[in-house]
Amino acid sequence: MRCCEPVTTLRQAQITPNGAIAFALILIGATMATAGYGLAVLAVLGVVFTILEAAATTATALKRSIVLVLPLAIFMLIVWVVIVGRSPADIATGSVGSRSAASLHVALICARLFLIVFLIQSIVACFAWTTPLRFIGALRVPITIKRLLVFTLSLVDTFQHAIDRAHTALIASGLLSRRRSIRNFVNGWLLVQTVWLTAITIVVGRLRDKWPIENTLGLLDHALQPGGRALSRKDLIWLPIAIGATVLAVVAR
Numbered sequence: 155m156r157c158c159e160p161v162t163t164l165r166q167a168q169i170t171p172n173g174a175i176a177f178a179l180i181l182i183g184a185t186m187a188t189a190g191y192g193l194a195v196l197a198v199l200g201v202v203f204t205i206l207e208a209a210a211t212t213a214t215a216l217k218r219s220i221v222l223v224l225p226l227a228i229f230m231l232i233v234w235v236v237i238v239g240r241s242p243a244d245i246a247t248g249s250v251g252s253r254s255a256a257s258l259h260v261a262l263i264c265a266r267l268f269l270i271v272f273l274i275q276s277i278v279a280c281f282a283w284t285t286p287l288r289f290i291g292a293l294r295v296p297i298t299i300k301r302l303l304v305f306t307l308s309l310v311d312t313f314q315h316a317i318d319r320a321h322t323a324l325i326a327s328g329l330l331s332r333r334r335s336i337r338n339f340v341n342g343w344l345l346v347q348t349v350w351l352t353a354i355t356i357v358v359g360r361l362r363d364k365w366p367i368e369n370t371l372g373l374l375d376h377a378l379q380p381g382g383r384a385l386s387r388k389d390l391i392w393l394p395i396a397i398g399a400t401v402l403a404v405v406a407r
Contacts, residue, residue, distance in 0.1 A: 169207060171292040173389025174277045177203070177396050184400040185269050192403030193265055199399045200273050203392065208279035215275035219268050227264040234260055291378040300378045301371070312356050313349070320348035 169177070185196055204212045234241065234256040241259035244251025281289050290303050324330040329341045365371065385393075 169388045170386045180396040188403040191406040195403045204276040211279035219272040223268045230260045294384050316353035
């Protein structure tokens with residue numbers, strides 16, 4: 155038992171799922187409502203939080219955020235700056251507008267999205283030591299919301315199985331090839347349709363047969379019962395900081 159005490163103390167001293175979700179929601183809401191210097195304040199807080207709570211994953215969180223946001227940034231630059239040449243605000247007011255205003259519009263949206271993705275990556279990294287089921291179970295929310303979160307996460311694995319099955323079936327039927335080819339380009343839409351049909355078939359089969367037989371909902375409700383404290387000492391430190399940063403960001407906007 156003594157060898158487990160330091161681990162338990164360490165877990166209790168960490169930020170809890172409830173505190174992490176509240177912290178992320180406060181900063182995400184502030185990110186959507188602010189711009190300019192306000193975003194800079196929130197970005198600094200997000201980096202400080204990541205360094206203090208998940209220092210080893212800071213570079214990974216930055217890299218993943220860049221990978222996710224960069225394609226959207228390029229697409230928006232092509233649409234609004236190169237093709238349209240005006241921002242949506244200029245179009246709404248009927249003014250001539252300029253490409254610089256369109257560039258600022260794209261930069262603001264991408265900065266907000268980058269910060270949101272970075273915050274989510276940081277929160278996930280803080281709980282790398284636990285499982286998604288334990289994380290959801292620790293949340294102090296109605297059991298219906300917990301069920302919905304678990305089923306939503308299970309869809310990720312469902313789509314992975316559906317993609318593997320659909321891809322294998324279309325290759326076996328000769329509609330797709332294993333390597334890059336014109337056939338894959340022409341019949342790619344069949345892969346999308348087959349993946350959706352396969353995923354729906356898997357989900358319906360689970361809801362109608364597998365889960366009732368195995369009493370999945372009953373076992374799931376038992377596993378999702380909350381345990382431990384709702385908030386930790388670190389939560390009571392980070393949440394006021396997040397609220398203060400939000401106020402500062404709104405003032406500095």
